[in-house]
Amino acid sequence: xxxSQDAAPGKECPRCRRSNPAHAKFCLGCGGSxxxxxxxxxxxxxxxxxFCLECGQPIGEPANRHVSPETYTPKHLAEKILTSLLxxxxxxxxxxxxxxxxxxEAREHLTTATRMYHEMDMRFWLEQSEAxxxxxx
Ligand SMILES: [Zn+2]
Ligand SMILES: [Zn+2]
Numbered sequence: 001x002x003x004s005q006d007a008a009p010g011k012e013c014p015r016c017r018r019s020n021p022a023h024a025k026f027c028l029g030c031g032g033s034x035x036x037x038x039x040x041x042x043x044x045x046x047x048x049x050x051f052c053l054e055c056g057q058p059i060g061e062p063a064n065r066h067v068s069p070e071t072y073t074p075k076h077l078a079e080k081i082l083t084s085l086l087x088x089x090x091x092x093x094x095x096x097x098x099x100x101x102x103x104x105e106a107r108e109h110l111t112t113a114t115r116m117y118h119e120m121d122m123r124f125w126l127e128q129s130e131a132x133x134x135x136x137x
Contacts, residue, residue, distance in 0.1 A: 010024065014032075014047050015030050016029040016032070035047060038057050041055045084125075087117055088113070090113035091117075091128070091132070094110035095110075098136060
């Protein structure tokens, strides 16, 4: 089980169980750090610590665990993304119809795109679609 390399007294990696020299700061086997830094008080802690010995901060807790997916992606934002995609779709179709000599269809799609951009205050794209409409006239 022991080899001449691993016989030296040292410490075992808590992640991959490889034995490392006592002074190792990072594991030879997996590169994992042997010390943890408390996110709250910056105290250096052993790699297997569950809580900070200075302030009691849980170790390895995601900082914003309490944030729910709903908070992260509000419903109105998701709808806005979908609407903007739809507007871009109408915009693209308008350009396509204009390119294939169908100004009626082109105008219809570009007008829809322009209205949606306007509703969402997407100024950059609003200017683009308005310019396309002008080119039709
Ligand atoms: Zn390791
Ligand atoms: Zn701490």
